[in-house]
Amino acid sequence: MSYLSEEVIDDLDPCGEGDCASDESCETCPDDCGGCNPDPTPPPGDPCEGVTCPPDGYVGEPYCKNGDVYQKYRNYYCENGEYKYSETEIEIDDCGGAGCENGGCIVDPCGEDKDGDGVGWRCDICPGHDDKKDGDNDGVPDGCDICSGHDDKKDYDTDGVPDGCDECPELDGSSGRRGNGCPCDVNKKHELEKLEKELRHQAEIKDDYGCRLLNWLGFGFAVLGIALAPFTGGTSLVILAPSIMSFGGAAVCFISSEYEHMKASELREEADRIGGLASQYTDGC
Ligand SMILES: [Ca+2]
Ligand SMILES: [Ca+2]
Ligand SMILES: [Ca+2]
Ligand SMILES: [Ca+2]
Numbered sequence: 001m002s003y004l005s006e007e008v009i010d011d012l013d014p015c016g017e018g019d020c021a022s023d024e025s026c027e028t029c030p031d032d033c034g035g036c037n038p039d040p041t042p043p044p045g046d047p048c049e050g051v052t053c054p055p056d057g058y059v060g061e062p063y064c065k066n067g068d069v070y071q072k073y074r075n076y077y078c079e080n081g082e083y084k085y086s087e088t089e090i091e092i093d094d095c096g097g098a099g100c101e102n103g104g105c106i107v108d109p110c111g112e113d114k115d116g117d118g119v120g121w122r123c124d125i126c127p128g129h130d131d132k133k134d135g136d137n138d139g140v141p142d143g144c145d146i147c148s149g150h151d152d153k154k155d156y157d158t159d160g161v162p163d164g165c166d167e168c169p170e171l172d173g174s175s176g177r178r179g180n181g182c183p184c185d186v187n188k189k190h191e192l193e194k195l196e197k198e199l200r201h202q203a204e205i206k207d208d209y210g211c212r213l214l215n216w217l218g219f220g221f222a223v224l225g226i227a228l229a230p231f232t233g234g235t236s237l238v239i240l241a242p243s244i245m246s247f248g249g250a251a252v253c254f255i256s257s258e259y260e261h262m263k264a265s266e267l268r269e270e271a272d273r274i275g276g277l278a279s280q281y282t283d284g285c
Contacts, residue, residue, distance in 0.1 A: 015029035015031055015032055016029070016031045020032040020033035020034075048078035048081055051078045051081055051082070051083055053076035053078055053085075054076050054083070056075050056076055057073070057074060058071045058072065058074075059074045059087070060072050062092060062093070062104065064101065064102070065100075067095055067097070067099050067100050068094050068095050069095065069103060069104060070089050070090065070091050070092060071090060071092045072088070072089060073087065073089075073090045074086070074087050093105055108120045109122070109123075110123035110124075114127070115127060115128050117129070117130040117131050125140070125144065126140070126141035126142075126143045126144035129141055129142065129143025130142075130143065135148070135149075136148060136149050136151070138150070138151040138153060139152075139153065140152045140153075146161070146165070147161070147165035149164065150163065150164020150165060151164065156169050157169060157170055157171055157172045157173070157181070159171075159174045159181055160174060161173055161179065165180075165181065166180070167180040167181050168181050168182035168183065168280035168281075169181065170280075171277075171280050178282060182280050182281065184281070184282045185281050185282075189281035192275075192277050192281070193275075193278045195274050196274040196278060198256075199259070199268070199270050199271035199274065200267070200268065200271045202256060202259045202267050203264040203265075203271065206262075206263065206264035206267065207264045210253070211255075214253045215253060
């Protein structure tokens with residue numbers, strides 16, 4: 001704090017004594033403080049003023065690096081009136097371990113492996129199960145085996161039930177409801193059973209001596225009738241017809257011409273085959 005009045009200070013530090021006091025300036029006391037400078041030189045203009053840099057952005061093609069995808073990013077700036085740029089490397093795609101190829105992540109065409117068996121979901125043979133486990137080695141993974149322990153690809157009657165599990169391996173069971181590979185056709189079953197019965201009946205006739213005799217007699221009379229026909233004007237055939245019917249064609253001893261040529265043993269074999277076929281048709285469907 002000053003205890004002196006301004007007048008006293010002025011007196012002590014008058015302008016012109018050679019010392020530029022704090023209350024003096026180039027304007028108030030050029031003698032002590034020197035003349036004021038002329039107008040200062042205006043600062044130079046900004047050289048970057050008016051310079052327009054291109055927009056920042058990615059340049060060049062993406063490329064692979066460390067298994068991921070990178071691309072250069074260019075930042076523009078102005079220096080001394082000229083635009084310049086710096087480039088940085090930016091990871092634009094994380095390939096997540098799948099690897100990078102030709103500037104892009106390697107994409108598995110099979111897609112993501114959702115069940116963890118090493119096969120992408122689009123290529124899974126058996127989604128939700130391990131495709132590599134195939135105990136019966138038929139190419140169908142255990143989890144999707146239709147007929148475990150057998151070759152699913154063997155399906156003789158192509159009804160979708162593999163031979164190994166098809167109770168009717170030679171009959172298309174796609175119409176059946178039990179899924180056992182057997183068809184559902186009651187009419188067919190009855191038709192076959194009827195045929196089997198007829199075959200066994202015909203075999204019995206063939207074995208029956210009495211019937212054989214009757215049939216031979218009937219045949220003999222028929223031949224005789226035909227032989228006499230020219231002499232009797234055909235009337236003998238008419239006369240003999242009832243006899244032929246009563247002997248050869250009589251009731252239980254009539255052999256259908258359809259089975260005439262077959263032996264009794266052959267008829268029984270055929271009956272067995274037809275019977276087996278009939279038993280394969282599902283009943284009560
Ligand atoms: Ca899989
Ligand atoms: Ca299998
Ligand atoms: Ca089958
Ligand atoms: Ca079948």
